[in-house]
Amino acid sequence: MLPETWTILRILEWTTAYFKSHHLEQPRAGAEILLAHALGVGRVDLYVQYDRSLEVEELGLFKGLIRRRIQREPVAYIVGKKEFWSMDLKVTPDVLIPRPETETLVEAALKIIRAKPGQAPMKMLDLGTGSGAIVLAMASERPDQSFYAVDRSEKALAVAQYNAQTHELDEAITFLQGNWFDPVRDRKRYFDVIVSNPPYIASHEFEDLPPEITQYEPREALEGGADGLDEIRLIIKHASDHLVPGGWLLFEIGHDQWVAVDGLISAAKTYGDWTVIKDYSGHDRVVKAKTTNNNN
Secondary structure, X not given: OOOOOOEHHHHHHHHHHHHHHOOOOOHHHHHHHHHHHHHOOOHHHHHHOOOOEOOHHXXXXXXXXXXXXXXXXXXXXXXXXXXXXXXXXXXXXXXXXXXXXXXXXXXXXXXXOOOOOOOOOOEEEEEOOOOOHHHHHHHHHOOOOEEEEEEOOHHHHHHHHHHHHXXXXXXXXXXXXXXXXXXXXXXXXXXXXXXXXXXXXXHHHHOOOOHHXXXXXXXXXXXXXXOOOHHHHHHHHHHHHHEEEEEEEEEEOOOOOHHHHHHHHHHHOOEEEEEEEEOOOOOEEEEEEEEOOOOO
């Protein structure tokens, strides 16, 4: 597959071209991340040592990573981590790979979660936490507040708890296993903010997604029923039961779902103020809805 002698720079160039020929997204970045992982160095070190020749063992390890990527396995799963909110998070096929657009949700939540001198900490709930990306990002910025994270998958929760321990945030977050609101049934009118990145891909659209998604990421974390709104309906319906009057619900949606979601929130009649926030690509991405002050 490869000649016997390869410098770091040369193998990066070859791998980038090879990935391009297989129509892989971000071929250069993928090559750099995989090679840095194989060599046990940072990406910047690849350019500091660009003329260093690879050892036979290093070359063999890197070949194996290339083969996995050509099979469309996501880079994040190959190296076992993904950066989100400037934190390296462990990821496995048991959890969704955090996306940059989800940082829009974190930013919106942080504008609400502000410490108020003399008042009790605000209470936040992350539904379907997966790797813990959202709740960890919030807790890292607001460590003096109170956070809860729910996921029905025991394996996903194990990943989230590992990430919390790694970033020394485990004492700030209570992790609960169960389906959506089931683990917090006894916490009515308890939370100030509820956030979620729920499944919102329509069933008929799922198979049209890239193989990196359909073949490797957990389908239950992505597919949201016939129109993609099954879980969003559930969240809109029940979130107000667990939010304090004037509390906020924030969740991610697909770029073309705002009109339908707007109708769902209006029909619920438990929210008095809501809007949609665009991500950095200009797409509708995060819905923010405030419960009415007379929430019963």
